[in-house]
Amino acid sequence: MKKNSFKAWLYLLPAILFLGIFMVYPLVDVLIYSLEEGYNSASQTSTGVGLYNFSYVLRDPFFLQALKNTFLLVIITVPLSTVLSLLIAYGLSSIKKLRELFQTVYFLPYVTNTLAVGLVFMILFKKTPYSDGMVNALIHLFGGEGVDFITGPYWAKMFVLCFYTIWVVMPFKILILTSALASVNPNYQKAARVDGASGTKIFFKITLPMISPTLFYLIITGFIGAFKAYSDSVALFGTNLNAAGMNTIVGYVYDMLYGEGGGYPSFASAAALILFLIIFTITCVNLIIRRKKVVF
Amino acid sequence: MDNNADKKNIGQPREDGRIETGSGKRIAGNIIKYFLLALWAVMVLFPFYWMILSSVKTYSAYNAETVPAFFTLSPTLQNYVDAFNAVPLARYFLNTLIFTVITTAVMLVISISAAYAFSRLEFKGKNVVFTIFLSLMMIPNELVIITNFVTVTNLGLRNSFPGLILPSIASVFYIYLLKENFEQIPDELYKAAKVDGTSDLKYLFRVVIPIAKPTIVTVAILKVIECWNSYVWPRLITDKQEYYLVSNGIQEIRENGFGRENIPAMMAAVVVISVPLIILFLVFRKKIMEGVSRGGLKG
Amino acid sequence: MRVVLEHLTKRFPNRNRKIKTEVVAVSDFNFEIPDGKLIGLLGPSGCGKSTALNLICGLETPTEGKVIFGDEDVTGLPPDKRGVGMVFQNYALYPHLTARQNIIFPLTNLKGAEKLTREEMNARAEKVAALVQITELLERKPGEMSGGQQQRVAIARALVKTPRVLLLDEPLSNLDARLRLQTREEIRKIQRETKVTTIFVTHDQEEAMSISDLIIVMKKGVVQQFGAPQEVYDDPANLFVAQFLGTPAINTFDAEVKDGRLYIGGAAVLDVPGARDGKVYAAVRPEGFIPDPDGPFESALERIEIMGRDTTVISSHPDCANVTVRSIVSSENRIDTASPSVRFRLKPFKVFLYDRDTEERIRFGTGD
Numbered sequence: 014m015k016k017n018s019f020k021a022w023l024y025l026l027p028a029i030l031f032l033g034i035f036m037v038y039p040l041v042d043v044l045i046y047s048l049e050e051g052y053n054s055a056s057q058t059s060t061g062v063g064l065y066n067f068s069y070v071l072r073d074p075f076f077l078q079a080l081k082n083t084f085l086l087v088i089i090t091v092p093l094s095t096v097l098s099l100l101i102a103y104g105l106s107s108i109k110k111l112r113e114l115f116q117t118v119y120f121l122p123y124v125t126n127t128l129a130v131g132l133v134f135m136i137l138f139k140k141t142p143y144s145d146g147m148v149n150a151l152i153h154l155f156g157g158e159g160v161d162f163i164t165g166p167y168w169a170k171m172f173v174l175c176f177y178t179i180w181v182v183m184p185f186k187i188l189i190l191t192s193a194l195a196s197v198n199p200n201y202q203k204a205a206r207v208d209g210a211s212g213t214k215i216f217f218k219i220t221l222p223m224i225s226p227t228l229f230y231l232i233i234t235g236f237i238g239a240f241k242a243y244s245d246s247v248a249l250f251g252t253n254l255n256a257a258g259m260n261t262i263v264g265y266v267y268d269m270l271y272g273e274g275g276g277y278p279s280f281a282s283a284a285a286l287i288l289f290l291i292i293f294t295i296t297c298v299n300l301i302i303r304r305k306k307v308v309f
Numbered sequence: 310m311d312n313n314a315d316k317k318n319i320g321q322p323r324e325d326g327r328i329e330t331g332s333g334k335r336i337a338g339n340i341i342k343y344f345l346l347a348l349w350a351v352m353v354l355f356p357f358y359w360m361i362l363s364s365v366k367t368y369s370a371y372n373a374e375t376v377p378a379f380f381t382l383s384p385t386l387q388n389y390v391d392a393f394n395a396v397p398l399a400r401y402f403l404n405t406l407i408f409t410v411i412t413t414a415v416m417l418v419i420s421i422s423a424a425y426a427f428s429r430l431e432f433k434g435k436n437v438v439f440t441i442f443l444s445l446m447m448i449p450n451e452l453v454i455i456t457n458f459v460t461v462t463n464l465g466l467r468n469s470f471p472g473l474i475l476p477s478i479a480s481v482f483y484i485y486l487l488k489e490n491f492e493q494i495p496d497e498l499y500k501a502a503k504v505d506g507t508s509d510l511k512y513l514f515r516v517v518i519p520i521a522k523p524t525i526v527t528v529a530i531l532k533v534i535e536c537w538n539s540y541v542w543p544r545l546i547t548d549k550q551e552y553y554l555v556s557n558g559i560q561e562i563r564e565n566g567f568g569r570e571n572i573p574a575m576m577a578a579v580v581v582i583s584v585p586l587i588i589l590f591l592v593f594r595k596k597i598m599e600g601v602s603r604g605g606l607k608g
Numbered sequence: 609m610r611v612v613l614e615h616l617t618k619r620f621p622n623r624n625r626k627i628k629t630e631v632v633a634v635s636d637f638n639f640e641i642p643d644g645k646l647i648g649l650l651g652p653s654g655c656g657k658s659t660a661l662n663l664i665c666g667l668e669t670p671t672e673g674k675v676i677f678g679d680e681d682v683t684g685l686p687p688d689k690r691g692v693g694m695v696f697q698n699y700a701l702y703p704h705l706t707a708r709q710n711i712i713f714p715l716t717n718l719k720g721a722e723k724l725t726r727e728e729m730n731a732r733a734e735k736v737a738a739l740v741q742i743t744e745l746l747e748r749k750p751g752e753m754s755g756g757q758q759q760r761v762a763i764a765r766a767l768v769k770t771p772r773v774l775l776l777d778e779p780l781s782n783l784d785a786r787l788r789l790q791t792r793e794e795i796r797k798i799q800r801e802t803k804v805t806t807i808f809v810t811h812d813q814e815e816a817m818s819i820s821d822l823i824i825v826m827k828k829g830v831v832q833q834f835g836a837p838q839e840v841y842d843d844p845a846n847l848f849v850a851q852f853l854g855t856p857a858i859n860t861f862d863a864e865v866k867d868g869r870l871y872i873g874g875a876a877v878l879d880v881p882g883a884r885d886g887k888v889y890a891a892v893r894p895e896g897f898i899p900d901p902d903g904p905f906e907s908a909l910e911r912i913e914i915m916g917r918d919t920t921v922i923s924s925h926p927d928c929a930n931v932t933v934r935s936i937v938s939s940e941n942r943i944d945t946a947s948p949s950v951r952f953r954l955k956p957f958k959v960f961l962y963d964r965d966t967e968e969r970i971r972f973g974t975g976d
Binding site: 497498501503505515516520 | 665666667686687688689692693694696697698699700702703704705713714717718765766769
C-alpha cells in the first residue's frame with residue numbers, strides 16, 4: 014500500500030502545479046506588490062516597502078468614485094434581486110401549468126454572454142441624436158421626459174447598471190430558491206393549514222424560515238458577486254469606465270494594471286486587497302448574523 | 310421516484326386550501342400570479358427579441374426610425390453578411406471555440422485525476438492537501454489575476470493560446486464537485502476491482518468515469534459556458550484581433566467596428582455569438598439547471 | 609485448496625484519535641480449513657468477521673500472523689495474486705456494465721501468458737453463467753435484475769477466474785426470506801460442483817448451520833468455537849456460543865449445583881454428576897423439555913403456539929434470563945392450556961452448565 018502514495022501524488026501533480034503557479038504564488042505575490050513602493054514594471058525595481066500604495070489608492074478620486082459606484086450597486090441590487098427572485102420562485106412553486114416553460118425562460122440570461130446582451134441593453138436605453146431609443150419611447154408614452162441613460166446624468170446611468178445587473182443575477186437566484194422551496198417538506202405546510210394558518214402566515218412563519226439557509230447563502234454570494242461587478246458596466250458604458258464615471262473596484266484594478274493609465278501592478282494589488290478585505294468582512298458579518306438568526 | 314411523489318404532494322394541499330377560501334378568489338389570485346410571472350418572462354425575453362428584430366432591420370430603415378418600431382415587414386439577412394465581412398467575426402468564433410474546447414478538455418483531465426486521488430487513493434498528507442484546496446476556493450480571481458497577468462506577460466505568452474488557456478484550467482471548485490461525486494461510488498466496487506487485479510488507472514477509466522459520466526458532462530457544460538463568456542482575462546492578455554474571443558470581439562465592435570452607428574450589423578453579431586450557448590442550453594436544459602443548482606456557482 | 613491461518617491478528621488505530629488504544633478486529637486466529645469445504649464464519653455484527661474475510665482475501669494486510677493457501681504463504685500478496693474470488697454484501701456489480709461485461713471484467717486484467725482472447729473470455733463467462741443459471745440474463749444490466757439474480761452474477765464473476773478460494777461476505781443478507789432459502793441451497797450446490805474451498809461470512813446462525821461443512825463462531829475478534837455445525841450446536845463451548853446458536857434461543861437460567869444435582873428455583877431438576885458445587889448458568893435447549901405431570905421443573909404457563917408438527921410452550925420462570933421460557937414439544941403431547949403451570953423433565957444432553965464468571969462450560973457425566 015505504501016508505494017501507492019507516490020502514484021496518488023502523480024494524479025494530483027497537474028492540479029497542484031497549476032494551482033501553485035496560478036493561485037498560490039500570485040496570492041503571495043499580490044501582497045508583496047502591494048507593499049512595494051514606487052514599483053517600476055519596466056525595470057522591476059522598487060524604492061521601498063510600506064503602505065504608500067494603499068494610501069495612494071484610497072486618495073485616488075477614480076478609486077473613490079469606483080468605491081461609491083460599487084457600494085451603491087451592492088446596496089441596491091442585492092436586496093432587490095433577492096426579494097424579487099423570492100417572489101418569482103414562490104410564484105413558480107405555486108403553479109403547475111407552464112411552470113417548466115417559465116423556469117426555462119427565466120434561466121436564459123444565465124447562459125448568455127454578458128457583453129453581448131449588455132450591448133442590447135445599451136441600445137434599448139441609449140438616446141441618440143436621431144432616435145430616443147426604446148425605453149425613452151416608452152417613457153414618452155406615459156408622458157415622462159426622456160433621458161439618456163448611457164451618457165446622461167449619473168442617476169440614470171446608475172439605474173441602467175442596477176437594472177442590468179439584476180437582470181443578469183436573477184436566473185441563478187430564481188433557480189436556487191425554486192429548488193429550495195421544492196425541497197421544503199409539504200407536510201409542514203399541510204400541518205399549518207390544518208391548524209388554520211393563512212397562506213401569508215404559512216409563507217412567513219413556516220416556508221421562509223425553512224429556506225432561510227439558502228436565502229442567506231444567496232445573500233452572501235450576492236454580496237460577493239456584486240462587489241466584483243465589472244463586465245456589466247463595461248458592456249453598458251464601454252471600456253473607459255473612469256471617463257464615464259461608472260467604474261467599479263474591479264474595473265479600477267484592471268485599469269491600473271493594463272490599458273490607458275495602466276502599468277501599476279502595485280496600485281492594482283493594493284486595490285484588489287482592499288476589495289478582498291471588504292468582501293471578507295462582509296462574509297464574516299453575514300456568517301455571524303447567520304449563526305444568530307437562521308433556524309438551522 | 311420519491312421526487313415525483315413530492316412534487317405531486319406540493320400541489321395537493323394548496324388546492325384543498327383554496328377550495329375552502331372560495332374558487333372566485335382562487336381564480337383571481339391565479340390570474341394575478343400568471344400575469345406577474347408572464348411580466349418577468351417578457352422582461353427576460355424582450356432584449357432577445359429586440360436583438361433579433363434589430364438584426365433583421367435594414368440599416369437605412371433602422372436609422373430612419375425616430376420612434377423604434379416593434380416589428381419589421383421587410384426583414385433582411387444582409388446585416389449578418391456585413392457582420393462577418395466588416396469584422397473578423399468568424400475568427401473570433403474560431404478562437405473562442407479553440408479556447409473553449411482545449412480549456413474544458415484539459416481542465417477535465419486535471420480535475421478528474423485530482424478528484425480521483427482525493428476520493429479513492431490513500432496517501433499521506435491527503436487531508437492537509439485537501440484542506441488547502443478547499444481554502445483556495447475562497448480566493449477571488451481578482452486577487453490573483455494581477456500576478457498572472459505579469460507572469461504570462463513575462464513568459465512572453467501574451468496574444469497566444471497558451472497564455473489564454475493556462476490560468477483557466479485548474480479549478481478547485483470542479484475538483485471538489487467531482488470528488489464529492491466519485492465518493493458516492495460504493496467502496497465495494499473498488500474492492501471488487503482490486504480482488505480482480507484491476508489497476509487504479511483502469512478502475513478510473515472503466516468504472517469511475519462511466520459511472521460519474523452525468524456529473525462529468527455537467528461540469529464540462531458549465532465550463533463551456535464559463536469559457537464562452539469569459540471576458541476579463543482575454544481582454545488583459547490579448548490586444549491583437551487574431552486572438553480575440555467573442556466577448557472581446559463584441560467590445561471591439563462596439564468601440565470601433567462598423568463605424569459606431571451600424572446597430573443592425575452589431576445586433577447581428579450579438580445574435581451570432583449568443584446562439585451557440587442558447588442552443589447548448591436548450592439541448593442540455595435539465596443538466597445545466599441541475600448542475601448550477603447543485604453547484605451553486607456564480608455569485 | 610486448504611487455507612491455514614497462523615496467529616492472524618489485525619489491529620486498527622481507534623477512530624477517535626484522542627484514544628490511543630487500538631481496536632483489535634481479529635485476534636490470534638489459528639485454524640486450518642480443509643480443502644473443498646464450505647465454511648461459515650459466524651458472529652454478531654461488528655465481531656470482526658468481515659475483517660477476517662478481508663485478511664484472507666488480501667484487501668487488508670494483517671498486523672501479525674500468516675495466511676497460507678495450500679503450502680504457499682500468501683500473506684504479502686495482493687488479492688489478485690492470491691487466486692481468490694469474492695462476492696460482496698451488496699454484490700458490487702458495476703452498474704454501467706451488463707452481466708456479461710461484469711463477469712468478463714476480471715479476465716480483462718490477466719496479463720502475459722494468461723491473456724485470453726475475446727472468444728475465450730466469452731466462452732468462460734458463458735460457462736460460469738450456465739453454472740449459476742443466468743445464461744438468459746447475460747445482456748442485462750444490474751439495475752434490470754432482481755437481488756437474487758444480481759447475487760448470481762456476482763458469484764459468476766467471482767468464479768470466472770477459477771479461484772482457489774471463494775469468499776462471500778454476507779451473501780444472503782440483501783435477499784428476502786424466501787429467496788434466501790433458495791439461494792443458500794444454490795450456493796451449496798455450486799460449491800459442491802466446483803469443489804472450491806469456500807468461506808462465507810454471516811450473522812445468521814441458521815444460514816451458517818444449514819449449508820456449512822464447518823462453522824467458526826466469532827465474538828469480538830476472538831474465535832469461540834470451530835467445528836461441524838451439529839457438533840457445535842450439541843456441544844457449545846461457552847455461554848456465548850450456546851446462546852448464539854439455535855432458534856428459538858436457548859433458555860438460560862440462574863441455577864446452582866449442589867451435591868451433584870442441578871437446582872433451578874429451589875427444585876432439583878437434573879442429576880449432574882461430576883459438576884462441582886456452586887452457582888452456575890444452566891442453559892436448556894427448547895427441545896430439551898419433555899412435558900411430564902410429575903417432572904421436576906415447573907414454570908408458569910403463558911400460552912402455546914401450535915406449529916402443526918410440534919408445539920411451542922411459552923411459560924415464565926423467575927430465574928430465567930430470557931423473557932420467556934420457550935420449549936418445543938411434539939404436538940402429540942396435549943398441554944392443558946387452562947392450567948396455570950406446566951411441568952417438564954429435562955433431557956440431560958440438552959442441558960449445558962456454564963461458569964458464572966468465565967462463562968466457560970462445566971462438564972458433567974450423564975447420570976442415567
